[in-house]
Amino acid sequence: MFRSELEDAVGVENVISVKQQQQEEQSIDHYWLTFMWKEKKQDMPLPYFIVRPLTTEQVSKVMRICYTYKVPVVPRGGGSGTQGGAATLYGGILLDLTRMDRILQIDEQSLILTAQPGINGRVLENELNAKGYMLAHYPSSVDISTLGGYLAARGSGVMSTKYGKAEDMVLSLEVVLPDGKIIETLPTPNHACGPGLLQLFVGSEGTLGVITKVSMRLDPLPETRLFRMMKFPSVQDGLKAGREIMVKRLNPTVMRLYDPGSTRRSLKDTGMNVEGVHMVLMFDGYREIAEPLRDKVVAICKSHGAIDLGEEPGLYWWEHRYDFYKPPLQPAYPLLYGTVETVTTYANIQKLYEEKKKLVEEKYKEWNAQYMAHFSHWYPWGTMIYDRFYIDRPPADPQEAFRLHNQIWAECSRVNMANGALLNEHHGIGFKLGWLMREQYGDTFDVLLDIKKLIDPKGIMNPGKLGFGIW
Template sequence: MELKGYSLEMFRSELEDAVGTENVIEVTDEQKDMAMDQNWLTHMWMKKNEEIPLPYFIVRPALTKEVSKVMRICYRYKIPVVPRGGGSGTQGGATTLYGGIILDLTRMDKIYDIDKTSLILTAQPGINGRVLENELNKHGLMLAHYPSSVDIATLGGYLAARGSGVMSTKYGKAEDMVISIEVVLPDGKVVDTLPVPNHASGPGLLQLFVGSEGTLGVITKIRIRLDPIPEKRLFRMIHFSSIHDGIEAGRELMIKRLNPAVIRLYDPGSTKKSLRGTGMDAEGVNMVIMVDGFAEIAELHMQKVIDICKTHGGTDLGEEPGEYWWNTRYDFYRPPLQPSYPLLYGTVETITTYDNIHKLYDEKKKVVEEKYKRWNAEYMAHFSHWYPWGTMIYDRFYIANPPENAKEVFQLHNQIWADCSRVNLENGGLLNEHHGIGFKLGWLMPESYGGMYDVLSDIKKTIDTKGIMNPGKLGFEL
């Protein structure tokens, strides 16, 4: 529904009554960035001076009851709601497509409780990742997530896209850490999931909302597992003669359940771009490893890890490069090393099982570098999140000199994404492992889910009967 004149002013008045006049902000060109996240396409579009779909207002609640009031208002007016945290997402999940409002959750930044008996944090979703981690560290605790977006992202954002942090191989993803959540549904109703995530009391509805990217409701309170800061962290870098030797070493570490906190395997292109880019003297294929825990156990753990890597042709490069990586691990994701427009790039990451990963890497590299040779496309990858059954490949394409025309470069970008995504799907992979779907990949969701997508779509229609929650995301129909 489009609002104009006094209908728009009435809508504004009701929102101001819910959250306060100062927390309903009219959107002008100065707030244009709030209508986007870190999606490359949207920033390219803005740089080309193309029209950006803007919302009516940015609304900034501080309490669950205020979110509930705002949702009831928008539900009655049939106005789209785009929940937003720090805006660190890359898939357009927090991008405004159809007007409506941005529900800015960053005022909801309170820590309610740090339960040192059960090691459970209770907090609002809008708290910044770095602020949260610094506070937890004062208590000798950590939220063992540590994403590259930690300085921008919020706790709620970690859950919205099922995010991974650098230590996920041992500690799990955000979806593995969450205990329970409070959610405001599209009609304003406030609900809680069951108090613990593991049970035999019917389906686990917690995970229905985790990863839903604001399409089913607004997460307003989170209980999530904490961990003690480890007594010791040990680092190593191992050099391999080929990426496939490195993958096999990582696979054996995981199937033998050694589970280091970090396994990060870089192909030659990624070594050059990521490791050398941060000042490290490295080339070829390299694996960074970190194990942690009690000192005497960590020492034995690391030695076994090194022994297994050597059986796959690995050469131990020692502790120093591994420690250097840890201390500079975020630098590649910050200016000036973070890639940005006008460079055309995309992170076409996925996850699959060990029997498929070798072929997936080879085929995707071939597609990018051969099909898009006229554009001198580059492909590089690292493998950063490992599971007992498979691994995640964080891979990117780069084109230094893309077309000048906004619509042409938009189409080229989407074509490469489609080709890479279909290589993922054909090799047992998914559309994404930890960046989410947004509107960038939503149109491919039916291909990924097959017949189950109808089930997912029916759930959306049941919960969000008026289709106001983050429309245009995850491929859901309007």
């Protein structure tokens, strides 16, 4: 009867049996563990059905059915996440939102986009660019991610230093709650009408409801884009320059500082003949504004010992910026790896970098562990470190490999927290880091848990994620 009700809500052809139609790929995302499970032919937790709604009303019907039967629901966009946020840990249904892929309105007077959550990032950007606009998010996952996914994990794009993260661009949301109610946040995020509910759902990773409509700020395509690449004597010199640029509120569009390991693995592997510590810079807008801004930033970098490598390598980086995240450069199983990125203040960032590098390369020396980092999203008060560990030859036994993976993650995460940093800056929590959420929040986590239980009293929304269990 449960399947019949779902078919009545969305159509027979849009309720798919995973086992019968061999749709196992839909039950995982890009989390390392799920790839290992698949490659090692381990049993993976599968959903009962994949359900593919087309409208908000269909989502509402599906949620009411699942609420009645207390069936878990895992919302899914493009499946580009790396934290296991879309993994179906407890069966239930996987709510595939990729049919909800329409642009509903472009308000050209206010520069506001309204769209459904399942629209592909590349498709969306191409359509906006054709009209002279951009959604200035530009994540590395743009080819496979969706608009709803940008917001589910509070994503950052390559131009966040100037334009902000996805959470800064969103204006309002329509959300279907676990019991099927359809709610909308206020039409703008800036108001004095009590607490803002918008940011409660942004970053909730499908644990509080299903995002079904999104309104986002647009920006005009810039008249010009100017590039630079600088070479620094050390990571510390680069961080000092980045800090000075930001505290003086100069805000380049892109500012990426690569340590020597990241330079070798990212920049050099794309064909650039560089070694050492490098910073990529981009400035956009009107040329008469962008040029003096560039010159001021370059002068600050030089004052910290940097050598100006000119325009061409910076432009090359921009044209190849997505190569690092695709085969063959993208890390893949059987390599054991993790992106233990975080964000902290300028007072803490150098110490944080040094402690994590020492932890990975010295404690796990027997595994020939490598650590490398770049600093890519900058704020007036601090910066984000996108750092990874790599082990080329992990244990062959899947349980031992997973244990080693989790151990390094836990220790790196605790170094983060000990240095005033967070568990994550823009990839989200999923179930990979969920078990550390109480450690991050302390007693404040009980407030989050109370909110979750109030909105989702049956615990059906993406259970096991964000540190929320099942009940």
